[in-house]
Amino acid sequence: VQLQASGGGLVQAGGSLRLSCAASGYTFSGYAVGWFRQTSGKEREFVAGFNRGGSSTYYADSVKGRFTISRVSAKNTVNLQMNSLRPEDTAVYYCAASRTIIQSQLGIPSSYNYWGQGTQVTVSS
Numbered sequence: 001v002q003l004q005a006s007g008g009g010l011v012q013a014g015g016s017l018r019l020s021c022a023a024s025g026y027t028f029s030g031y032a033v034g035w036f037r038q039t040s041g042k043e044r045e046f047v048a049g050f051n052r053g054g055s056s057t058y059y060a061d062s063v064k065g066r067f068t069i070s071r072v073s074a075k076n077t078v079n080l081q082m083n084s085l086r087p088e089d090t091a092v093y094y095c096a097a098s099r100t101i102i103q104s105q106l107g108i109p110s111s112y113n114y115w116g117q118g119t120q121v122t123v124s125s
Contacts, residue, residue, distance in 0.1 A: 001025045001114050005095045008119030011085055015123070019080040021095030021116055028054075028071060032101040033078045035069060036109055037091035037121075044094065046107035048080060052099065058106055063089075085123045092118040 007019040021033065034049035048059045048069040057069050068081045078095065096112035105111035 001097075003095050003097060003114055003116035005093065005116035005119045007080075008093060008121045010122045010124065013085060013087055013123055013125050015085050016081070016083045017085065017121060019082065019093055019095075019119060019121070021078045021080075023076050023097070027076050028073070028078060028097065031097045031099050032106060032112075033069075033071070034096045034106055034112060035078075035080045035093060036096060037089075037093045038118075039091045044109045045091075046109075047093070049106045050078070051103055051106065052101065056103075060107075082121070085121075087123045087125045090121060090123050092120050094118045 002024045004022045011017055032052045035047040036044045037047050038044040046060055047063055048067055050057055054071055066084045070079050095116040097114045098112045101111045
């Protein structure tokens with residue numbers, strides 16, 4: 001089971017980026033999927049996620065209304081569309097997945113079994 005995160009880059013404040021998390025070796029069906037971000041010296045922070053059934057999405061308050069998580073089943077990919085980016089969104093973004101997680105655990109990094117390698121997002125002011 002491997003996850004590959006991509007799509008990061010440098011963008012000006014107010015711009016957009018779309019991150020992708022591709023799974024190999026399995027499908028996302030039955031897995032909860034989360035996006036997290038981390039800056040130097042800080043703990044990994046939950047950004048957005050799907051529950052295991054894929055029926056519900058969850059967002060950190062700081063990104064609500066700006067970020068959208070979506071699943072592209074045909075491509076076995078989960079995307080994170082990030083609009084109206086701010087300098088404080090600058091971080092390394094990681095995707096993660098788990099088959100055993102429950103809803104209350106979605107925001108807890110240690111609840112996830114599988115992690116992608118991270119992709120850098122830098123938002124300039």
